[in-house]
Amino acid sequence: MRHPSPFAGAEDLALGQAVIIAARWALVASGLALAVIAPPSADTLRTQVLLILALAVCNFALQGQLLRRRRTLAAVAYAASAADIAIITGLVVADGGFASGLYVFYFPAVLALSVAFPLVLTVTYVGAALAAVLSVAWLTMPASGEQDLLIRCLMLAAVALCGVVYADIEWRRRRRLVGMDEEVVPHAAAG
Amino acid sequence: MLRQADPDREAAEDVFFGQIVLIWARWAMIAAAAVIFLWNTGDVGSLTQRVALLAGLMAVNFFLHGRYLVERPANRALIVLASLADVTLIAAGVALWGGYSSQLFVLLYPVVFAFALVFPPRFTAALAVVAAALYVGGVAAFDLRWTGDVQLVKTLLVRLLALGAVAGLGTYYWRIQRDRRRAALSAALGR
Numbered sequence: 001m002r003h004p005s006p007f008a009g010a011e012d013l014a015l016g017q018a019v020i021i022a023a024r025w026a027l028v029a030s031g032l033a034l035a036v037i038a039p040p041s042a043d044t045l046r047t048q049v050l051l052i053l054a055l056a057v058c059n060f061a062l063q064g065q066l067l068r069r070r071r072t073l074a075a076v077a078y079a080a081s082a083a084d085i086a087i088i089t090g091l092v093v094a095d096g097g098f099a100s101g102l103y104v105f106y107f108p109a110v111l112a113l114s115v116a117f118p119l120v121l122t123v124t125y126v127g128a129a130l131a132a133v134l135s136v137a138w139l140t141m142p143a144s145g146e147q148d149l150l151i152r153c154l155m156l157a158a159v160a161l162c163g164v165v166y167a168d169i170e171w172r173r174r175r176r177l178v179g180m181d182e183e184v185v186p187h188a189a190a191g
Numbered sequence: 192m193l194r195q196a197d198p199d200r201e202a203a204e205d206v207f208f209g210q211i212v213l214i215w216a217r218w219a220m221i222a223a224a225a226v227i228f229l230w231n232t233g234d235v236g237s238l239t240q241r242v243a244l245l246a247g248l249m250a251v252n253f254f255l256h257g258r259y260l261v262e263r264p265a266n267r268a269l270i271v272l273a274s275l276a277d278v279t280l281i282a283a284g285v286a287l288w289g290g291y292s293s294q295l296f297v298l299l300y301p302v303v304f305a306f307a308l309v310f311p312p313r314f315t316a317a318l319a320v321v322a323a324a325l326y327v328g329g330v331a332a333f334d335l336r337w338t339g340d341v342q343l344v345k346t347l348l349v350r351l352l353a354l355g356a357v358a359g360l361g362t363y364y365w366r367i368q369r370d371r372r373r374a375a376l377s378a379a380l381g382r
Contacts, residue, residue, distance in 0.1 A: 034345055038345060166212045170372070173372065174375045
């Protein structure tokens with residue numbers, strides 16, 4: 001029900017792409033600032049800076065497309081989001097794996113794709129992000145970390161769920177707005 | 192008869208339609224609380240207390256979800272209060288169980304994101320600031336040893352930056368959807 005026509009899906013992607021790009025700029029800015037503050041080692045700093053700058057260059061290209069109002073290429077948008085998850089995973093691994101605090105960057109990334117992508121792809125990408133979290137945990141988690149891992153995964157899924165539910169609500173709301181009169185929502189006006 | 196967008200009516204409809212996102216975010220929080228309570232507690236006495244708290248949270252959310260299902264959703268003030276209670280409970284959990292090392296802060300992300308999708312930017316900014324302040328207060332209330340280690344301070348900053356990013360992106364998407372709705376309405380009026 002969320003995207004009954006290919007046009008609705010393309011428009012969702014085009015508008016949602018702006019959120020994804022903003023999320024990526026947030027990741028680049030905060031990642032770079034945090035990387036240079038008291039880096040634990042030169043190797044870690046080098047890896048983090050390389051990954052973040054690569055992300056910034058890719059994001060600039062996508063931002064350029066958006067500024068010139070070019071049509072969003074779905075394949076490029078999907079590939080860029082896959083790269084986001086891969087790069088965040090790389091940053092987490094470089095920073096110590098399960099113990100790293102950088103896993104929180106998955107949240108804005110998952111949020112952005114959950115409001116932009118069709119449901120099937122959102123589920124696929126969130127599944128990939130969860131698989132990445134679990135893989136890192138499998139290799140680096142201490143014995144008592146299962147509970148934290150479960151909470152992290154639950155909340156990642158919850159953020160995606162909120163995005164999906166809201167996108168669906170807005171789709172229905174637009175349809176009601178242009179297809180029926182204002183009597184459709186009698187309770188809303190009462191607040 | 193279609194009418195041009197009225198900001199007050201739009202805000203009321205945001206709450207009317209959007210509060211289900213907040214309700215789902217709270218269900219996710221309750222699921223995480225259930226995991227923590229049932230996993231960690233060894234003795235019957237404290238387990239009973241925690242189950243009572245869990246049942247209370249579930250009763251509140253059943254009430255809100257039930258009202259939504261019968262199209263008599265809660266009003267704006269009640270939703271704001273419920274969201275404030277959510278972030279306060281999370282901060283209290285952090286203060287009681289682990290402080291800095293507690294992973295409960297991730298529960299803030301879906302709560303703040305869902306709020307940002309429903310309320311105007313100034314409300315979201317206020318909740319994000321309150322949530323961040325309560326969280327830092329909760330961490331500080333448990334102990335202050337983390338303040339001596341710059342890496343730990345950095346990690347705390349990453350958590351807060353991610354919270355800010357989640358709130359900002361939620362607001363950005365809220366704006367996009369509002370503009371999209373207005374454009375759809377204008378197009379319908381021009382037909």
